[in-house]
Amino acid sequence: MPLPLAAEEEYFTWVDAEGRIHNTLKSSQTPRQEQVSTSPNISAKNEFLDEEQLASKLAEEQKNKPPFYIWIDSSGQRHTEFVTPETASAVSETSAVEEEFFDxxxxxxxxxxxxxxxxxxxxxxxxxxxxxxxxxxxxxxxxxxxxxxxxxxxxxxxxxxxxxxxxxxxxxxxxxxxxxxxxxxxxxxxxxxxxxxxxxxxxxxxxxxxxxxxxxxxxxxxxxxxxxxxxxxxxxxxxxxxxxxxxxxxxxxx
The missing domain is CATH 2.60.120 (Jelly Rolls)
Structure with missing residues (x-):
């Protein structure tokens, strides 16, 4: 008479905040909420930002890393210039005017x-x-x-x-x-x-x-x-x- 098969142990797989894959043994005594809260590198803190917080964060990033453009003058010299609100406004106004071409x-x-x-x-x-x-x-x-x-x-x-x-x-x-x-x-x-x-x-x-x-x-x-x-x-x-x-x-x- 064959012996009864032991119940296979079950695991669940999850990925932490740093991209590492973990296999955790499922336990009927340990609620899932407890497993998640005691797992390393997992924060229970809500990381979602509201609209005001997102706008503030984007403004801070733009201040620390302003956009720039690269252009080459008539002598072949390369220039890099950061785009400030003033220059962006000037570029916008200039682009609205049709450029003149002459023979x-x-x-x-x-x-x-x-x-x-x-x-x-x-x-x-x-x-x-x-x-x-x-x-x-x-x-x-x-x-x-x-x-x-x-x-x-x-x-x-x-x-x-x-x-x-x-x-x-x-x-x-x-x-x-x-x-x-x-x-x-x-x-x-x-x-x-x-x-x-x-x-x-x-x-x-x-x-x-x-x-x-x-x-x-x-x-x-x-x-x-x-x-x-x-x-x-x-x-x-x-x-x-x-x-x-x-x-x-x-x-x-x-």
Whole structure:
């Protein structure tokens, strides 16, 4: 007759606060509450935080370990800066403003050489300049060269002559060219029609034809030279008969 099997001892497995696994013998005489309370590394204290305590703890951690960002300047040097409430607010305000992009920039250090400025160009064209274009206004020019041609080393070139109303801030000259893709040149002058900057060929973004507009090329020029007031937009290689340009004078938003 087989002997009766002894009852197998039962264990329960638990993990303490430090991640160690324990196997504890179950005992009918020892209530589970007592086993848990007498087990090492287990605290009966309530570790849950209410909303106010959690916010206070997060604020303390942020104070001791503030967030930071890493950036690299134009010379390749790496910078690390901590984010304070003041800088976070400034970054937020800056990001809300659309960043400006330019195809060309006219700045004082990049002016033409002095001997060109002192040369014979271009005082004889002062009467050819159209009325000043005010801020946030656009003017349409068409049929270049029907009135005054601009003399270059290659001969006389079709051109548009216009001036702008200046204020102390930097500005954007927007040129939307239609009907011609030869890449006109832009000469920027002061109020005496003395040449300050030359862009031999305007670059820009090609906008495809839509139901509302024909194909065009838009060039955005940052005018950071405060002495620039007059412009000559000319075509060294000739211009199409139906060429036109929409010129707009805008203050820089930043």
């Amino acid at each position: 060309h920039s006219l700045i004082p250090p990049m002016r033409l050489p002095q001997h060109i400025y002192d040369g014979p160009c271009c005082g004889q064209y002062l009467k050819a300049f159209a009325d000043s274009i005010p801020e946030n206004k656009s003017v349409l020019f068409s049929r270049p060269g029907t009135n005054t041609l601009f003399r270059t080393v290659k001969g006389e070139a079709p051109a548009w002559f216009f001036k702008v109303r200046r204020s102390p801030t930097n500005h954007i000259l927007s040129v939307i060219l239609r009907g011609d893709h030869s890449g006109p040149a832009l000469l920027a002058l002061d109020k005496h029609a003395k040449p300050l900057h030359l862009i031999p060929a305007l670059s820009g973004v090609i906008n495809a034809e839509t139901w509302a507009s024909v194909e065009n090329r838009e060039s955005r020029i940052e005018v950071a030279d405060p002495d620039v007031t007059h412009f000559i937009l000319y075509f060294p290689n000739g211009a199409a008969a139906d060429a036109s340009a929409e010129i707009e004078w805008l203050p820089v938003s930043r």
